[in-house]
Amino acid sequence: MQxxxxxxxxxxxxxxxxxxxxxxxxxxxxxxxxxxxxxGRYLLWSDIPNDRVMRWDWADGHVSTFEQPCFNRNGHTIxxxxxxxxxxxxxxxxxxxEHDGTRRVLADRYQGKRxxxxxxxxxxxxxxxxxxxxxxxxDSDYEGDKSxxxxxxxxxxxxxxxxxxxxxxxxxxxxxxxAFSPDESLLYVADTGRTHQPDCTPAIRAYxxxxxxKSLGAGQTLCECDVGLxxxxxxxxxxxxxxxxxxxxxxxxxxxxxxxxxxxxxxxxNICFGGPKLNRLxxxxxxxxxxxxxxxRGVSHFA
Ligand code: MG
Numbered sequence: 001m002q003x004x005x006x007x008x009x010x011x012x013x014x015x016x017x018x019x020x021x022x023x024x025x026x027x028x029x030x031x032x033x034x035x036x037x038x039x040g041r042y043l044l045w046s047d048i049p050n051d052r053v054m055r056w057d058w059a060d061g062h063v064s065t066f067e068q069p070c071f072n073r074n075g076h077t078i079x080x081x082x083x084x085x086x087x088x089x090x091x092x093x094x095x096x097x098e099h100d101g102t103r104r105v106l107a108d109r110y111q112g113k114r115x116x117x118x119x120x121x122x123x124x125x126x127x128x129x130x131x132x133x134x135x136x137x138x139d140s141d142y143e144g145d146k147s148x149x150x151x152x153x154x155x156x157x158x159x160x161x162x163x164x165x166x167x168x169x170x171x172x173x174x175x176x177x178x179a180f181s182p183d184e185s186l187l188y189v190a191d192t193g194r195t196h197q198p199d200c201t202p203a204i205r206a207y208x209x210x211x212x213x214k215s216l217g218a219g220q221t222l223c224e225c226d227v228g229l230x231x232x233x234x235x236x237x238x239x240x241x242x243x244x245x246x247x248x249x250x251x252x253x254x255x256x257x258x259x260x261x262x263x264x265x266x267x268x269x270n271i272c273f274g275g276p277k278l279n280r281l282x283x284x285x286x287x288x289x290x291x292x293x294x295x296x297r298g299v300s301h302f303a
Pocket of ligand 1: 075119120177231232269270
């Protein structure tokens with residue numbers, strides 16, 4: 001199978017043509033939410049329908065169950081103190097694993113109403129935590145508990161270091177993956193609303209971060225997905241966007257130009273950069289965890 005599809009010549013500088021895609025593990029129902037934990041040199045990711053978090057170890061490639069049950073965790077990120085932050089479908093919360101291992105709920109409701117099912121999360125350098133809240137975890141019992149939406153909308157929220165929660169985006173159908181540009185002047189958010197509205201174009205939208213660092217201006221479509229949907233994605237240090245899609249990983253320049261694709265024979269739900277140099281892409285591809293080295297580095301949470 002062809003591994004790369006170069007659309008813009010700039011893509012050739014971002015890949016290694018002589019490397020292979022590795023399948024690190026297989027056996028999941030739906031892989032999602034990868035996060036690289038640098039202090040432990042391991043990768044965590046979710047297998048949402050199986051209600052478990054898996055761990056892949058850098059030192060010897062061993063894969064084990066890290067936590068099960070796990071409140072049907074979905075997206076993960078890590079904060080500047082190295083703590084893992086998780087989106088829980090069944091917990092309907094954003095939680096943090098403290099250094100002593102305890103689970104701390106950071107937010108589970110907005111204006112007194114429970115969230116739908118937090119999906120993906122990112123930490124800004126000021127310590128605020130931004131997350132999406134589509135309905136996938138309450139639509140059925142497959143990835144959470146089937147429940148009505150208390151909020152009645154699918155929004156994006158910000159949790160401030162003092163624990164307060166504010167809504168920052170309310171104009172998306174199903175907000176999903178999200179990431180900041182390297183200078184944090186833009187918040188990118190994927191909309192997977194086609195799952196619920198056939199006329200919703202699968203796209204990543206770019207929202208300018210206001211001068212206060214807390215609110216957002218009007219969003220604009222940055223790119224539209226030509227195969228499947230964008231779910232989770234990450235940004236490299238040069239501002240390129242590496243996104244999950246129906247046929248693999250799509251790489252876009254900061255202006256939204258599709259540079260190229262890394263083709264995968266399963267639907268990709270999310271990716272992250274990992275390894276000591278953050279130059280290895282870990283790919284959550286439906287049933288399997290894949291990886292491939294690229295000539296790009298993910299933005300460090302510890303810069
Ligand atoms: Mg997602």
